[in-house]
Amino acid sequence: MHYDPRLRNHNLRHDPLTALVVPRPIGWISTISPAGVVNLAPYSFFNAVAANPPFVMFASAGRKHSQRNAEASGEFVTNLTVWDLREEMNITSADVGEEVSEPELAKLAMAPSVAVKPPRVARTPVAFECKYLKTVDLPGPDGKPHPFSIVIGEVVSIFIDDAAIVDGRVDLSAARPIARLGYLDEYAVVDTVFRMKRPG
Numbered sequence: 761m762h763y764d765p766r767l768r769n770h771n772l773r774h775d776p777l778t779a780l781v782v783p784r785p786i787g788w789i790s791t792i793s794p795a796g797v798v799n800l801a802p803y804s805f806f807n808a809v810a811a812n813p814p815f816v817m818f819a820s821a822g823r824k825h826s827q828r829n830a831e832a833s834g835e836f837v838t839n840l841t842v843w844d845l846r847e848e849m850n851i852t853s854a855d856v857g858e859e860v861s862e863p864e865l866a867k868l869a870m871a872p873s874v875a876v877k878p879p880r881v882a883r884t885p886v887a888f889e890c891k892y893l894k895t896v897d898l899p900g901p902d903g904k905p906h907p908f909s910i911v912i913g914e915v916v917s918i919f920i921d922d923a924a925i926v927d928g929r930v931d932l933s934a935a936r937p938i939a940r941l942g943y944l945d946e947y948a949v950v951d952t953v954f955r956m957k958r959p960g
């Protein structure tokens with residue numbers, strides 16, 4: 761089949777879009793609000809988009825707290841989500857007021873960052889400390905604004921749990937990163953690795 765995503769004429773019961781880009785890494789974004797509240801929320805429209813120096817992006821459907829805090833403070837941290845933290849990650853996706861600190865809601869200890877004020881999730885094996893660069897607004901249908909904006913940050917400091925470093929390589933197979941699949945409640949666990957040599 762072919763369909764026009766602007767018309768959404770797929771004739772399927774559920775919009776298939778998010779089931780078509782899989783698996784999507786989950787950026788678990790910590791920020792600090794102007795009132796000093798630590799905010800934490802998962803974003804699966806998320807990825808690293810450049811290396812040396814690295815940049816990351818997450819896309820927000822509406823100006824949610826993470827976007828607003830990143831813009832206002834100029835900083836955010838992305839935490840890697842793993843199997844053991846899946847329930848806590850889910851709890852932090854709750855739509856709560858900006859005065860509510862999701863790490864407290866999920867009973868999650870946070871640890872100080874090195875180069876930015878927002879803390880990282882203490883039990884995450886990997887965290888990127890980021891300086892906010894810019895927000896890119898997208899064009900919507902019929903000239904209307906798109907609900908999503910892309911928030912871009914430069915990674916200025918990286919935390920790796922020493923336990924994840926084996927023989928000089930990062931090995932996250934024991935930590936079992938989780939990723940998002942289609943629809944609202946489907947996830948994958950990254951626990952199978954295969955290698956393939958590039959030609960040339």
Ligand SMILES: Cc1cc2nc3c(=O)[nH]c(=O)nc-3n(C[C@H](O)[C@H](O)[C@H](O)COP(=O)(O)O)c2cc1C
Pocket residue numbers: 786799800801802803804805806819820821822824825826827849850852853854855856940
């Ligand atoms: C696994 C997962 C991935 C999510 N990805 C996104 C996303 O990419 N963009 C978005 O706007 N909301 C996403 N959400 C929903 C937000 O986490 C949710 O709206 C949250 O309340 C936003 O919190 P904040 O206002 O503190 O930033 C996702 C939720 C889950 C559970």
